[in-house]
Amino acid sequence: MFQIVWILIIGLILGVLARMLLRGPQAIPLWLTVVLGAVGALLGNAVAGWIGVRHTSGIDWIRHLLQIGFAVVLVGVISPAWSRRKVSR
Template sequence: MEISGIISAIVIGIVIGTLGRLVLPGRQRIGVLWTIAVGIAAAFVGTGIATGLGVADTRGIDWIEWLIQIALAAAGVAALERFKART
């Protein structure tokens, strides 16, 4: 992976993680770096799922892929928040 791919993955991870936090009600008590990490993971896994479903490469904006990624980020943020609350 080239440096431009890594930078774009980080930027997309920030966007996906932030949108995942915004979807959840209330305040999430996790840091910015955790949000970015969850967003990057959700972006990669969401792209894999969308590719498996055949909706990753469509004309224009891949709305279904974005929705999958945001849903995974929201689930990841919620799971991480619950995990951190227990410890």
């Protein structure tokens, strides 16, 4: 249960950072920001493990940069698609 809370906190932090790094408005809700940040963290961890920099002594700067990078890409790709979707009620 506590791991889910950490995933949500990290997703929120990475999603908000990604939105701050991108230019212009991102018309996505907060819950989608958290989800995209969490997915960015997951992808960043996977790539960091693949290239062998997931666990280092000290702060894992490369892993964190990969996480932020994936979150930025996801928010950058999903935000325009989200704003173009048609809402049918």
